[in-house]
Amino acid sequence: xxxxxxxxxxxxxxxxxxxxxxxxxxxxxxxxxxxxxxxxxxxxxxxxxxxxxxxxxxxxxxxxxxxxxxxxxxxxxxxxxxxxxxxxxxxxxxxxxxxxxxxxxxxxxxxxxxx
Amino acid sequence: xxxxxxxxxxxxxxxxxxxxxxxxxxxxxxxxxxxxxxxxxxxxxxxxxxxxxxxxxxxxxxxxxxxxxxxxxxxxxxxxxxxxxxxxxxxxxxxxxxxxxxxxxxxxxxxxxxxxx
Numbered sequence: 001x002x003x004x005x006x007x008x009x010x011x012x013x014x015x016x017x018x019x020x021x022x023x024x025x026x027x028x029x030x031x032x033x034x035x036x037x038x039x040x041x042x043x044x045x046x047x048x049x050x051x052x053x054x055x056x057x058x059x060x061x062x063x064x065x066x067x068x069x070x071x072x073x074x075x076x077x078x079x080x081x082x083x084x085x086x087x088x089x090x091x092x093x094x095x096x097x098x099x100x101x102x103x104x105x106x107x108x109x110x111x112x113x114x115x
Numbered sequence: 116x117x118x119x120x121x122x123x124x125x126x127x128x129x130x131x132x133x134x135x136x137x138x139x140x141x142x143x144x145x146x147x148x149x150x151x152x153x154x155x156x157x158x159x160x161x162x163x164x165x166x167x168x169x170x171x172x173x174x175x176x177x178x179x180x181x182x183x184x185x186x187x188x189x190x191x192x193x194x195x196x197x198x199x200x201x202x203x204x205x206x207x208x209x210x211x212x213x214x215x216x217x218x219x220x221x222x223x224x225x226x227x228x229x230x231x232x
Contacts, residue, residue, distance in 0.1 A: 031218065042119075042206060042222035043160075050218060058219070088158060103150070104220055106160035 003027065004107035006091050011112045013078070013085070021076045021110045023091030032074035033092040033104060036060060043090060049074055078112065086114045117142045119209050121223035128197055129231050136192045136226045138207030144168075146212040149183065149190045150220065154204040166190065197230045204228070 004025045013019045023032065031050045035043040045058030049068040063082025068074050074093075078085045088111050092104040118141040128134045140149065151163040164174065166183050174181045178195045194201055204225040211219075 040124075040224065042224045043220070044222075045219055048218055056218075090158075090160060092160075102148075103162055103165050105162060106152075109158040111158070 144211035
């Protein structure tokens with residue numbers, strides 16, 4: 001089945017540690033995105049990548065880093081510089097064209113808790 | 116700047132009632148796209164509908180319908196004969212097509228819909 005997978009589903013981190021969240025898609029989409037969701041809030045864009053080996057900062061990139069070495073993978077690292085990392089993280093991907101292919105589809109999310 | 120407002124933070128209805136979720140948007144783009152997503156308790160965002168700014172036709176899909184009115188910058192979502200499985204957070208989102216904005220979805224803060232049996 002085509003889709004987006006994120007792992008792990010739940011992640012616990014001690015303060016001062018870096019952690020990496022995985023996002024993989026087999027939809028052959030070129031663009032991939034990372035969003036952060038806080039309770040009672042909408043989604044905020046952290047980073048996005050429109051093509052392999054290229055990525056851009058979103059609205060809240062400070063304290064995060066990404067890489068895009070393969071089309072199907074877009075891992076997100078939450079660094080110790082991120083002051084308030086406890087949140088729900090959602091990965092999305094999008095193809096090109098019109099209609100359904102020009103829509104962001106989301107993975108199941110990773111819930112990160114800093115202890 | 117783009118903005119999406121979902122004024123209803125929470126709505127509670129009894130099963131079989133009809134319910135409308137409001138969405139008002141702001142954009143300077145002449146070409147833009149509007150979306151609705153559903154987020155059930157599991158957390159994953161499920162795509163419901165995409166509508167472009169040139170198509171003001173209302174759409175119906177089963178118990179779901181959407182009313183797009185450019186004159187009032189609104190894209191409201193109605194669930195007819197609601198069911199308990201409709202309980203979720205619903206997000207409205209906007210994507211413009213000017214400059215560098217065509218990559219980004221701007222989300223409202225969501226409306227939590229609870230359908231009670």
